[in-house]
Amino acid sequence: QKEVEQDPGPLSVPEGAIVSLNCTYSNSAFQYFMWYRQYSRKGPELLMYTYSSGNKEDGRFTAQVDKSSKYISLFIRDSQPSDSATYLCAMSPLNTGTASKLTFGTGTRLQVTL
Amino acid sequence: GAGVSQSPSNKVTEKGKDVELRCDPISGHTALYWYRQSLGQGLEFLIYFQGNSAPDKSGLPSDRFSAERTGGSVSTLTIQRTQQEDSAVYLCASSADRLAKNIQYFGAGTRLSVL
Numbered sequence: 001q002k003e004v005e006q007d008p009g010p011l012s013v014p015e016g017a018i019v020s021l022n023c024t025y026s027n028s029a030f031q032y033f034m035w036y037r038q039y040s041r042k043g044p045e046l047l048m049y050t051y052s053s054g055n056k057e058d059g060r061f062t063a064q065v066d067k068s069s070k071y072i073s074l075f076i077r078d079s080q081p082s083d084s085a086t087y088l089c090a091m092s093p094l095n096t097g098t099a100s101k102l103t104f105g106t107g108t109r110l111q112v113t114l
Numbered sequence: 115g116a117g118v119s120q121s122p123s124n125k126v127t128e129k130g131k132d133v134e135l136r137c138d139p140i141s142g143h144t145a146l147y148w149y150r151q152s153l154g155q156g157l158e159f160l161i162y163f164q165g166n167s168a169p170d171k172s173g174l175p176s177d178r179f180s181a182e183r184t185g186g187s188v189s190t191l192t193i194q195r196t197q198q199e200d201s202a203v204y205l206c207a208s209s210a211d212r213l214a215k216n217i218q219y220f221g222a223g224t225r226l227s228v229l
Contacts, residue, residue, distance in 0.1 A: 008154070032216050043118070043220035045204055046158070088156065092216050100216060101147065101173065104156035 003027050006089055006105025015114055023089035023105045024083040026070065030091040030103070032072070033065050035074045037088045038107065048074065051063075079112045116140070118221035120206050126227045127196055135191045135224045139208030146189050147209075147218060148181055152202040160204075163189065196228045 006023045013019055031052055036044035048063040050056045054064045054090040073110050076083055090102040118140040127133050137199055139146045148160040159173040163183040183189040203225050207218040
């Protein structure tokens with residue numbers, strides 16, 4: 001079983017819909033949680049970054065972390081065709097001043113239609 | 115440039131040949147990472163460099179893979195005797211060495227095709 005599970009989709013929604021993307025994980029050491037967006041043939045771009053449990057909002061994007069359930073979510077409000085991309089969740093354990101590798105989900109392909 | 119730069123953007127090679135992939139991190143970033151993204155797979159960690167510390171090579175899939183980072187900046191990932199299963203997008207990322215931060219910024223990747 002993978003450390004991070006993510007539904008690959010594809011997920012197709014109409015413009016203006018609320019999108020919910022999710023990941024589950026098994027490693028309780030994970031403390032940092034990120035969402036990256038990746039357009040076709042481009043590198044991943046950081047969208048949201050959360051430490052430990054809780055919610056974080058940035059414009060149309062909201063990230064939620066529930067460590068008790070080992071479950072993280074990304075919500076996109078008022079989705080736009082430009083949001084069509086692959087969304088990758090990523091996480092890492094607490095570091096003590098040194099960097100550490102990220103463990104990624106496989107990514108969810110999102111298509112926002114007109 | 116302001117971002118992570120990788121070259122070449124595309125590489126086509128024949129099975130058995132060696133290839134070198136280059137990464138130029140964001141200026142001032144002390145940590146540098148290599149990941150591999152295969153079709154339908156998430157990003158798979160390969161190796162990372164942190165300052166002057168010994169690199170974490172735990173993700174390298176075989177001894178055909180190696181990487182170095184010269185002068186604490188540019189890194190080269192080398193794949194010897196390439197195999198068809200090495201075909202993937204190789205992504206490089208860098209991050210600043212700040213306490214309790216692990217925000218990694220990615221380059222556009224090198225798309226490797228082994229024929």
